[in-house]
Amino acid sequence: MSTAPPDRDPLAEVRRSLDRLALALASPAWLFRLSLEDRKRSRALADQVQGLRLEVANAQLAAIVERLRAGEAELADATTGMNGALEGVRKAAEVFVVADRFLGVVTRIVRLVA
Amino acid sequence: MHRATTARLRVARALLLAAAGGLSAACASSGRVAQFQDFAAAGHAYVEALDPLLAEAGDAAVDADSVALLASREEWDRERRLERLEARNELLRRRLALLGDLRAHAGALAAYFAGLASLAGDDAGTRLGTALDGPARRVASLGEALGAADVDGRRVGALVGGSAELAVAHFRARALEEELRRRAPLVARQLALERAALEIVAETIATDLELVAQRQEAERVWEPWLGDALLMERDWMDARRRALGTRAAARSAGAAIAAVESLQAAFAALVENRSTIEHLRAFTDDAGRVLDLLEVLEEP
Numbered sequence: 147m148s149t150a151p152p153d154r155d156p157l158a159e160v161r162r163s164l165d166r167l168a169l170a171l172a173s174p175a176w177l178f179r180l181s182l183e184d185r186k187r188s189r190a191l192a193d194q195v196q197g198l199r200l201e202v203a204n205a206q207l208a209a210i211v212e213r214l215r216a217g218e219a220e221l222a223d224a225t226t227g228m229n230g231a232l233e234g235v236r237k238a239a240e241v242f243v244v245a246d247r248f249l250g251v252v253t254r255i256v257r258l259v260a
Numbered sequence: 261m262h263r264a265t266t267a268r269l270r271v272a273r274a275l276l277l278a279a280a281g282g283l284s285a286a287c288a289s290s291g292r293v294a295q296f297q298d299f300a301a302a303g304h305a306y307v308e309a310l311d312p313l314l315a316e317a318g319d320a321a322v323d324a325d326s327v328a329l330l331a332s333r334e335e336w337d338r339e340r341r342l343e344r345l346e347a348r349n350e351l352l353r354r355r356l357a358l359l360g361d362l363r364a365h366a367g368a369l370a371a372y373f374a375g376l377a378s379l380a381g382d383d384a385g386t387r388l389g390t391a392l393d394g395p396a397r398r399v400a401s402l403g404e405a406l407g408a409a410d411v412d413g414r415r416v417g418a419l420v421g422g423s424a425e426l427a428v429a430h431f432r433a434r435a436l437e438e439e440l441r442r443r444a445p446l447v448a449r450q451l452a453l454e455r456a457a458l459e460i461v462a463e464t465i466a467t468d469l470e471l472v473a474q475r476q477e478a479e480r481v482w483e484p485w486l487g488d489a490l491l492m493e494r495d496w497m498d499a500r501r502r503a504l505g506t507r508a509a510a511r512s513a514g515a516a517i518a519a520v521e522s523l524q525a526a527f528a529a530l531v532e533n534r535s536t537i538e539h540l541r542a543f544t545d546d547a548g549r550v551l552d553l554l555e556v557l558e559e560p
Contacts, residue, residue, distance in 0.1 A: 161460070165467040172331070172471055174478040178486060186335060193332035193344075196325055196471075200351040203464050207358040210457045214365045217450050221368045224443045228375035231435040 155209070161202045168195045295535040296380035296436045299526055302543050303373035306523050307366045309547050310458075312554050313516055314366070317465045318359045322352055324468035327475040362457055369450065379439065381432055444531045451527060455520045462516040469510035469557075477503035509556045515549035522546050 170176060171192035177185050325348055336344060480499035484491050522543035529535045 155456070158459070162463065165463065168328075169467060169470060169474070172328075172474045172478075174474060174482040177478060178482050186332075189328075189331040190335045193328045193335075196328035197348060197351065199464075199467070200321070200325065200348070200355060203460055204351060204354050204358060206460050207355075207362075207457060210453055210460075211358055211361045211365075214450070214453050214457070215361070217446060217453070218365060218368050220446050221372050221450060224439075224446060225368075225371045225375040227442070228372075228379050228439055231439060232375075232379050234431070234435060 155206055157202055157206050161199065161206065164195055164199045164202060168192060168199055171195060292433050292533065293380055293436065295530055295533075296376060298535070298540050299530050300373050300377035300380055302523060302526060302540050304370060304377065305547060306519065306543070307370040307373065309519070309550050309554075310366050310516075311363055313465075313550060314359050314363050314461065316554060316557060317461050317468075318356050320465045320468035320472070321355050324471040325352060327472050331475065359461075362461070365454075369454070372447070376436075376439070379432065379436055440531060444527075447527060448524070448531075451520065451524045455517065455524060458516050458520050462513045466510045466513040469513070470507050473503050473506040473510065477507075505556070509553055512549055512553045515546050515553065519543060519546035519550055 171188050177188060180188060329344065329348065333341065476499070481496065481503055484496055522539070522545075526535065526539040526543055529539045
């Protein structure tokens, strides 16, 4: 059985690139080498990148959540189905109680015959 | 900052330990039903660990965004600040709703795993065991009574065919196999989607936590270090240790992806009836690393 992810999402690399860019722009080692003016520009750019990070990750998550929702009803059915199967196992247990009583009768007969 | 409660983490840790404990029993019995019980326990532990992780992901997203807004606030006039805050709040509301959807889905998955555990006898087993206690004991004593007896040339023991418990275990195993036959593709698909979602959540939370830590490091470590003002050495050392520690911990968020991959592998092994102790041990190790991260983040 394959355990691979369902699809390769083309947005994944975009999101990762934005993550790397956000980290680079906010890196103290980078910021404190810049002039005050360039530092402000870097922070403004980092803010714009942050907005894009949110948008892209939201779009990716929304697509997955939509597919998860489609399976949720099936999952609920499966859970209900298992409860039915559990009931079947309980009934089997009851059958064995009856069988035990029957065998009790057989034991007495066997003892009588012996 | 962190909503993941210690109590919830404790439950997840206990479940993980229980799943790990079950491994030794499974190893000893290597029974098919035990494989289902172990997988169901691992699934339950996964869902319990996932919930605080998703809560933390929401907090980290808001904090990272606040850090970016605050850092650039001086660049914008009042009108632009208004627009930016509105737009970003909307994006964050959407993010929190999506994380809420993932948590709801985890709830559906938890209900499925609980059903599987019941069917495998982890929960209902106790009730069934009680119901069967009397009959099973009587059947056992019957076996002794019938030891030497024959009916029509057949040993009566052969007619009984073992204890009622064993027979019920057979029905249970058949019900589990039937469940697996019908639902394996659905569960595999759901786990694959969970993995895809967790990849985004784990990678994003790692970046968000690191962005917040970077900001704190800039303010509390770099600025005082580079400035001419008197440095409070003890405070500076503490701030530096915390900043570097958080950044290192943030990178371990990837363990969440490894945990769901281990669970996928354990499920594939269950379906193919080749479960070994290693499949679930990999899962408990990975999930344990996720809990370690969450506990680090819980620390004040």
